Amino acid sequence: MKISIASICFFSLMVIAMSCDDNPGESTMLTDNFDRGQMLDFWADEIIIPSYTAYVSALENLDSEMTNFYADPNVDRLNNLRSTWLEAYLTWQDVSMFDIGRAEEISLRNFTNIYPSDVDLIHSNIERRDYNLELPSNFDAQGFPALDYLFFGLADSDIEIVEALTADDVESYVTDLVTRLSNLSKEVLTDWNSGFREEFIDNSGSSASAATDKLVNDFLFYYERNLRAAKVGIPAGVFSGTEQPNLVEGLYSQVYSRELFLRSFEAVQDFFEGQSYDGQQIGVSLRQYLDDIRTSNATDVDIAGLIITQWEEVDLAAAEVGDSFREQVIEDNSKMLALYDQLQAAVVPLKVDMLSALNIQVDFVDADGD
Numbered sequence: 001m002k003i004s005i006a007s008i009c010f011f012s013l014m015v016i017a018m019s020c021d022d023n024p025g026e027s028t029m030l031t032d033n034f035d036r037g038q039m040l041d042f043w044a045d046e047i048i049i050p051s052y053t054a055y056v057s058a059l060e061n062l063d064s065e066m067t068n069f070y071a072d073p074n075v076d077r078l079n080n081l082r083s084t085w086l087e088a089y090l091t092w093q094d095v096s097m098f099d100i101g102r103a104e105e106i107s108l109r110n111f112t113n114i115y116p117s118d119v120d121l122i123h124s125n126i127e128r129r130d131y132n133l134e135l136p137s138n139f140d141a142q143g144f145p146a147l148d149y150l151f152f153g154l155a156d157s158d159i160e161i162v163e164a165l166t167a168d169d170v171e172s173y174v175t176d177l178v179t180r181l182s183n184l185s186k187e188v189l190t191d192w193n194s195g196f197r198e199e200f201i202d203n204s205g206s207s208a209s210a211a212t213d214k215l216v217n218d219f220l221f222y223y224e225r226n227l228r229a230a231k232v233g234i235p236a237g238v239f240s241g242t243e244q245p246n247l248v249e250g251l252y253s254q255v256y257s258r259e260l261f262l263r264s265f266e267a268v269q270d271f272f273e274g275q276s277y278d279g280q281q282i283g284v285s286l287r288q289y290l291d292d293i294r295t296s297n298a299t300d301v302d303i304a305g306l307i308i309t310q311w312e313e314v315d316l317a318a319a320e321v322g323d324s325f326r327e328q329v330i331e332d333n334s335k336m337l338a339l340y341d342q343l344q345a346a347v348v349p350l351k352v353d354m355l356s357a358l359n360i361q362v363d364f365v366d367a368d369g370d
Contacts, residue, residue, distance in 0.1 A: 030357060031296040034289050036212045037204035042274065042283035043215070044197050050277035051094040051267075052189040058088040059182040066178050073166045075158045082151050086256060088181075089144045093264040097222035097271065100215055101200065102191035108184055109226075110136070115145035116251045119153075122146055126169045133180050142177050145251070150174055153252030208361060216286070217363045220351055223268055228343040231261045235329050236336035245329040257325035262318060269311055286354070293357045303353045310346040317342040 065084040069077040092112060099109055111133075121141040125131035133142050140146075150173075154164045164170060192200075203211040229239070230249070237243040250256040269275075274285025290304040317339040322328045328336055355362060 030293055030359070032206075032293060032359065033296060034292045035284075036206070036210075036289075037201060039284040039286075039289065040201045040204055040211050042276075042285070043271075044192070044200055046276040046278075046281065046283055047271060048095075048098050049189070049192050049197065051091075051098075052185065052192060054277065055088070055091045055095050056182070056185045056189050058084070058091040059178070059185050062088045063178050063182055066174065070166070070171060070175075073162050075162060078151070078158060078162050078165070082253070085144070085147055085151055086253075089148075089250075089256075089260065090263045092144060093260060094267045094277070096226065096264070097219055097267065098215070099218045099222070100211075101196045102188045106184060106187065107136070107139075108188060110139045111184060112143040112181065113145060113249075114140045114143065115148075115230075115249050116247060117141060117145040117149045119149060122149065122173075126173045129169065129172075131173075133176060142180060144181075145249075146177055147174070148250055148252045150177075151252075152254070206359060208363060212358075213360045214363070216355070216358070216360050219268070219271060220355075220362070221364045223343075223350065224347060227261070227264050227268060228340065228347070231257070231264065232325070232336060232340045232343060235325055236333055236340055237329075238337070238340055243329050243333050245326040248325040248329070251326065254326060255323045258318070258321055258323045261325070265311075265314065265318070269308075272307065286358075290354060290357060301353070303349055303357055306349040306353070307346055310342070310349065314339070314342045314346065 062081075062084045065077075065081050069081045095103075096109055096113065103109070118140040121138070125138070125141055131138060131141070150165065150170070151161070154170075155161045165174060200211050203209075207213060233239060235244050235248045248257045249260050270277075272285065273287045274283045275281075276283060287304045287308070294302060294304075317335070320335050321339055322331075325336065351362065354360075
């Protein structure tokens, strides 16, 4: 069943109205007896830590394949290197939304996936050899997008790319980029396994600094800024009024932008619905939380259902877009704009309805103009 944007807005107003009583200026909170601690426990043990564990493993595989490539550089090994890069990049989509704890402290997302890369800065770093990858000024000269350029866009043919990659300065830079990705991922996972897990689960209250409030805000920011805007809206020209096909994720490999988007969108849906990382169980989740609020307050407004139904429309729109978002923007941008519109239609039930029902305040500036 297709839910119109007008219908979503109507239900949003109903939810807001439910939080107000007959006396202006006074508010009545919805009954909320949900056990946030159980949800935090499931998030940590079945989604976040397993996803970071898989991410660390994927980067170890990338490091190993890089070693194999440089031991005997050839096109076949270049393709193996590209495959492990893609697998690690896809696994990154599973953890990127969890910008909390050590990941937030070290700006993991900015050091991992600012795209497109600054190609001139990459070459300047390689030539000068005195680069410091810990500086924010090098955000867009490292991470997966920089490797995307080096593995796919460094020269015109695969043979030439192999030759270019084996230059001493380039080899050192590639090695440093892969090592840094690996070290950052291990730093975050180690933090989760060395006390932050317990701190996260114990912080089960309801306040701006509580774990649920913070992670739900991170989840929403990721949905708006990194999924909806960066992957789709910005290249499609939604905010600038001008199509910008060279701002897509996976610019140089060209055919993976849709795959990266779908993996990210799947991670968002799994988190909302409480799908464990191994896919073996459905646990305590935002969907269950919303359903519990609905039951406890005897309301007919099915917020979780609205969100899930709208995401089905996103899947349908994504199916119409080609593998290369860059080519899609150039050839028929209307399909990218349609995908953006369906992503945008879910923002109201997520950001207004859900937050109102869970009594969570937005802690970030609206991402629409980013």
